[in-house]
Every structure is written in C-alpha cells, then in structure tokens.
Amino acid sequence: MKKQVLIGAPLLFAAVGILAPALAGASNNYTPACTQINNTAHVSFKVGGVDQGPSGNGLDSTTASFYVGVKVNVSVASTDSNNVTVYPGSTAAPLTFTVTNNGNAHQKYALSYVAEVNGTPSPFSGSDAFNSTGVTLSSAAIADLAPDASQTITISADTPLSQTDAQVAVYALKAQTQWLGTSTDVTADGSAKGSVIGGALCPAAGPGTADIDVVVGDGAGSDDGARDGAHSARDAYQVTAANLTIQKSSAVVYDPVNCSSYSPLTCSGAVRAIPGAVVEYTIQIANSANGTATNVTVKDAIDSSLSFYADGYASTKGIQVTSPNINGGAPLALSNGSDADQGDFNATNAGAVTVTGIQVAKDDTAYVKFRASIK
Amino acid sequence: MRKIVLALTAALLLAPALAPAQQKGVELKSTAEVEVAQKDGKGEQVVKRVEASKANVLPGDTVIFTIGYVNNSDQPATAVVLGNPVPKQMLYLDGSARGEGARIDFSVDRGASFAPLEKLKFITAAGKERDASAADVTDIRWTLERPLEKGGKGSVSYGARVK
Incomplete structure (x- = not known):
C-alpha cells in the first residue's frame, strides 16, 4: 500500500443534498440508483526523452468505482387551491392530490387517508368540524412510480345531510414508500435492503452492489415525520348550505x-x-x-x-x-x-x-x- | 480507423509481455472518497473521509477523486501530464482541482482542447457560445511543472457532485 499524499487544502464539502427539498415541478434528473460510477486517470510522460507506456501513450490509473445508492424521497401535495365546496347530501366530492417520486429509483407507494380530528386547521380556511361518510381513495397504491414522475390521487366522500353551512372536514392523504412488487414499507435508512439489491430495483446487480445503501430523505408532512419514507398533505371540504x-x-x-x-x-x-x-x-x-x-x-x-x-x-x-x-x-x-x-x-x-x-x-x-x- | 487497428494490434502484442512484469514508469492510483460528518469523542463535529465504495453515495453528494502518482522507473520522468475525464454522471465542483507543482487546465469538449476554465467557451446545444462554467467541465489535466525524480511522488485531486 503506497502512501497517498494529499496536496493542498482539504476539500471540506459538507454532505449536502440528501435533505434538500426538491423544487416544485422541477425534475431532479438524478443519477439512477445502482449506477456504477468509474473514475480512471491517465498519465503521459517521458523517460530519457522517449514517450513511455504501451505504444508510447502513457498509462491508465487503477479505476476508482462506487455505486450510487437509493435515495428515497416522496412528496404529497394538494392541488386544490381552496376548501372544496360540498353541499349537505352531496356525494363523491373529490379532494385532489399529487404524489411525486423525488428519489432516484422506481418505487411503490401505499396510500391511505387520515380523517382529521375536530379542530384540525384546514390548509386554506376554517378547521375540522365533521366527518364525511363513504370516504374512498381513487387507488390503494401506486404500483410503480418512476423517478420525477407524479400521479394524481383523489379522496372522495359524501356529505351528511345534517351538516350546516361553513362546516369544514379536513382529510390528509399519506403515501408510504414500499419496495417495488412488495408490501414492505421503507421507513428508515437501509430499510429491508437485502430484498432490494439485485432484485427489481437494481436488476443489474454486480460486484460491489452489496455496498449500495438506502437513504430515506423525505421531509415531514402534515401527518408524518421527516425521513420516514412517507409524506402527507391535507385538503378540506367546506359545506355550503342555505339557511x-x-x-x-x-x-x-x-x-x-x-x-x-x-x-x-x-x-x-x-x-x-x-x-x-x-x-x-x-x-x-x-x-x-x-x-x-x-x-x-x-x-x-x-x-x-x-x-x-x-x-x-x-x-x-x-x-x-x-x-x-x-x-x-x-x-x-x-x-x-x-x-x-x-x-x-x-x-x-x-x-x-x-x-x-x-x-x-x-x-x-x-x-x-x-x-x-x-x- | 487505421490508427485504432494499429493500437489494438500493439496492445495484443504487448499484452503477454506486460502481464507478468510491472511496467516501470509513472504509476497512478485513483481513489474516490466522500466526506462524512461525524461526532468525535468530545462530541464535536469532525469531517472524515471514507472510501466512496464503502459509503452511501447519493445524487447531490460530493465525491473527492485523488490520483496518486509515483515514479518507479530508474530515471527522472519528464513532461508528466495527468488527465482525468470527469465521470459523465458527475459535475465538477468549481475551484476544487488541486495539484502542487502542477498547472491545471480544463476541457469542456471531451479533451479536444484544454485551457484555464476562465478562458474556455462552451457551445450550447442550441449552438450559442458562452463562457464555460464548472458544470461544463468534461476533463481535467495536470501538467507537472518540473521533472519527477526517481521515486518522486505526489497526488492531484478534484471534487465532483453526483447528478
């Protein structure tokens, strides 16, 4: 082992990027998970005035290689700009959300909704005062969402006839990252890595893939914590009734x-x-x-x-x-x-x-x- | 085309001879490292370098490539030039190239031409010319200003961010 001498000032790069929030609507175009990155240098030189190396072209270095890990980052956002108007007795009114994969690997997302407790503020105006009935999601899961891709998901619900004017019902949509083709939640760094590497996520498994790791970098949503593989956002119904x-x-x-x-x-x-x-x-x-x-x-x-x-x-x-x-x-x-x-x-x-x-x-x-x- | 054929032939002819015997001359070793923030025994944050192949490297992370060189021949090596194409999945970090006793030049056209970065122009996909930036760098070149004595060694380095 030859001693490597570092020259110059140390490059003090902080490990940034993991938690940097993705710009809304922008594509990250991240390097896909499991990509192998190779770095090879080349040297040309003369000894005794003669170009050296095979055919005088110099020599290549050893190749330094590493694999890009799996960055897990999901975001959920409501696409409504105000409380969604419902009427006493109205049926199947939609709350509309998008689920976006801000990571660098295809992921599955399990979807669920949260009926917020009374008093929970609406993201727009008012606060929760009733529960809708017949609440359903447009789908229970997104089977395969590519990096930078989004899918629209709706919560739909009925409004009881007894609700009165201006009452608000707040709901959250939550998307939980899962490994492709499984029902295994990705909740923390390194989650269930063994079932992923060499599988659907990293089909091109090769030497060194054992070192591929999983880093969960999502932000905290309305109803989940930071870096838990899940994200959530709220939306709300508001009753409009005559009095x-x-x-x-x-x-x-x-x-x-x-x-x-x-x-x-x-x-x-x-x-x-x-x-x-x-x-x-x-x-x-x-x-x-x-x-x-x-x-x-x-x-x-x-x-x-x-x-x-x-x-x-x-x-x-x-x-x-x-x-x-x-x-x-x-x-x-x-x-x-x-x-x-x-x-x-x-x-x-x-x-x-x-x-x-x-x-x-x-x-x-x-x-x-x-x-x-x-x- | 003919040049490639010749080069391949030369490589094939030389291969058996090269394999057992160590090529004498300037040898390189390339390493990739990431900086990881850790708490030391006193609870203070310290930045430690870890081999990239043994760390979590994610999009947005910075990797430091170091190329160590040593002259294993019996004579001084002259006109020592080290070249390193930046991996295509990575973006060179402005100002990060280091190399004691070396002139550092850059290329934004896959090594066709080299110059200090501030003197380079970049042709965009739309065909317009503008001043080159660090993100355009495709290759880095270190030219040692003095001959490398027998047994002489050193290293050069640069940082790049995973796209």
Whole structure:
C-alpha cells in the first residue's frame, strides 16, 4: 500500500443534498440508483526523452468505482387551491392530490387517508368540524412510480345531510414508500435492503452492489415525520348550505266601515279587523347562509275564519310573488288557478296558497303575499 | 480507423509481455472518497473521509477523486501530464482541482482542447457560445511543472457532485 499524499487544502464539502427539498415541478434528473460510477486517470510522460507506456501513450490509473445508492424521497401535495365546496347530501366530492417520486429509483407507494380530528386547521380556511361518510381513495397504491414522475390521487366522500353551512372536514392523504412488487414499507435508512439489491430495483446487480445503501430523505408532512419514507398533505371540504328563515306578518288593508272603495283603495282613518275587512298576509323568506336555496315552495293554508280574496292584486290574481329570480325581481301577480305561473289557490293544495320556483341566494329575500277577507 | 487497428494490434502484442512484469514508469492510483460528518469523542463535529465504495453515495453528494502518482522507473520522468475525464454522471465542483507543482487546465469538449476554465467557451446545444462554467467541465489535466525524480511522488485531486 503506497502512501497517498494529499496536496493542498482539504476539500471540506459538507454532505449536502440528501435533505434538500426538491423544487416544485422541477425534475431532479438524478443519477439512477445502482449506477456504477468509474473514475480512471491517465498519465503521459517521458523517460530519457522517449514517450513511455504501451505504444508510447502513457498509462491508465487503477479505476476508482462506487455505486450510487437509493435515495428515497416522496412528496404529497394538494392541488386544490381552496376548501372544496360540498353541499349537505352531496356525494363523491373529490379532494385532489399529487404524489411525486423525488428519489432516484422506481418505487411503490401505499396510500391511505387520515380523517382529521375536530379542530384540525384546514390548509386554506376554517378547521375540522365533521366527518364525511363513504370516504374512498381513487387507488390503494401506486404500483410503480418512476423517478420525477407524479400521479394524481383523489379522496372522495359524501356529505351528511345534517351538516350546516361553513362546516369544514379536513382529510390528509399519506403515501408510504414500499419496495417495488412488495408490501414492505421503507421507513428508515437501509430499510429491508437485502430484498432490494439485485432484485427489481437494481436488476443489474454486480460486484460491489452489496455496498449500495438506502437513504430515506423525505421531509415531514402534515401527518408524518421527516425521513420516514412517507409524506402527507391535507385538503378540506367546506359545506355550503342555505339557511332559510320564514316570517309571516299581516296587515288590514280594507274594512267596510272606514273604506268606501277597495279598488282604488279609498279609506279614512285607521282600518280595523272587523268582519268584511281584507287582511294582507306577507310571507318573507330570507337566506343568511352561503348556499343558494332553489325550488323553494311556500304553502299556506287559509284559516277557516277567512276567505281567500280572489282579486287581491288583479282580476282573478289573488297571489303576489316578489323573488329575485322571478319577473326580474319585481312583484308579479299570479293567477289563482293551476296553470303555468308559479302560484295557485286550492289547486296544488286544498284550501291553501301554493307558490313554487322561488330561488333565494345568500342575503336575498323573497316575498309571497295574498289577501283574505274576514268572515 | 487505421490508427485504432494499429493500437489494438500493439496492445495484443504487448499484452503477454506486460502481464507478468510491472511496467516501470509513472504509476497512478485513483481513489474516490466522500466526506462524512461525524461526532468525535468530545462530541464535536469532525469531517472524515471514507472510501466512496464503502459509503452511501447519493445524487447531490460530493465525491473527492485523488490520483496518486509515483515514479518507479530508474530515471527522472519528464513532461508528466495527468488527465482525468470527469465521470459523465458527475459535475465538477468549481475551484476544487488541486495539484502542487502542477498547472491545471480544463476541457469542456471531451479533451479536444484544454485551457484555464476562465478562458474556455462552451457551445450550447442550441449552438450559442458562452463562457464555460464548472458544470461544463468534461476533463481535467495536470501538467507537472518540473521533472519527477526517481521515486518522486505526489497526488492531484478534484471534487465532483453526483447528478
């Protein structure tokens, strides 16, 4: 063994790179695991003025060789940019993720989801307040993901009807590295190395492959630690529901004593709720939540002490609707019979006023009015 | 083509003679090492060099190649030039080439031309010329400035990062 003399200042290179996070979207183009790297130097020289070496071309050095180890690095990211909107009763809503192999070897990934506990913050806004039902993954595993390749994975779930507006459910997707063709988790440096080298991962096993090692270099995810062969990220559902409030009010508009005419209405002094008086009922529907309520139906039975006033708003039009989606939001008188318009009396429901097709968005209000005379 | 045939013939003719007898002249030995940070007995971080073939070498890691040379002939060797192609899976680290008493030149065209790195130009795949950088280096050459006396020895080295 000849003594090697090192010349010059020592090259103090820190062992960087293992934990350097991969740039999003960038390809690492790492040297594949198990690649043999050889370094051979050459010397040319003269002795006695004559070029030396076989055919005078000098001599090669011994070859210094090593194998590139297996770098395990997986990342999971949500591709949604906000909480995913769901509605009470909605089914199979997707949370979308990508799983990326940032290592230098083909890997298998076992996939699982975590239903976060109440109070877990969403990566976007709000915090977990309920659990979805029927939670499924688009696949249970990625059988073979090449270095620098990504695959899209979705969590899909149903939203219980009982959920209310703005509630959030947080889920995480976790990808655990496994050796190709196995269900063996890669959780630490050197994991199950014996089953890998010379197998599917390093098919070109040769002298020295026993020295190939496995280094796990993933970062900590939302639901896993650093350098554990796994990575995870969170995404969330947010419920959008309507919250309707209904108020009914009444006002006497005509009485036979204080008024001389109903149309045009001509009264003097305060009108009184006396037999023969006409009362206007107003049903107010308001929505204080984020979801738009569609196909709202108002049904109101006329009390037996009252008679529906058939000509309340025009001849044979005793119902009036005011809704943002009807008649451009302006009041519309509806005919009493069962026909194409949105309302009727004593047709859809016996003895009752029925108005259909009302739509109320967040912070909007709709009104249904009808009149009745006191018996 | 003819040159290659001739070289092969020469190698075949010389092979039996070379195999048993040690070729006298300047002999080289190439080693590859990585630096590993360890804690010493006092708990302080020390950097130790380990043979690359016995360490975990991963993409992004730095490997130090050392080429030791010794003159085993009976006479001084003159015009000693050491050349080392950078393995294609590796990127030369700027400023890492060392060699006492040697002029260090670089090539970015697989050894067709050599010069100090700051004087080299690199032709990109798109055909444009720009100043060469360390990552373009394909070959390193050390030219010993003085004859190597009988028994004289030394070493040169460089660092490179696994792609």
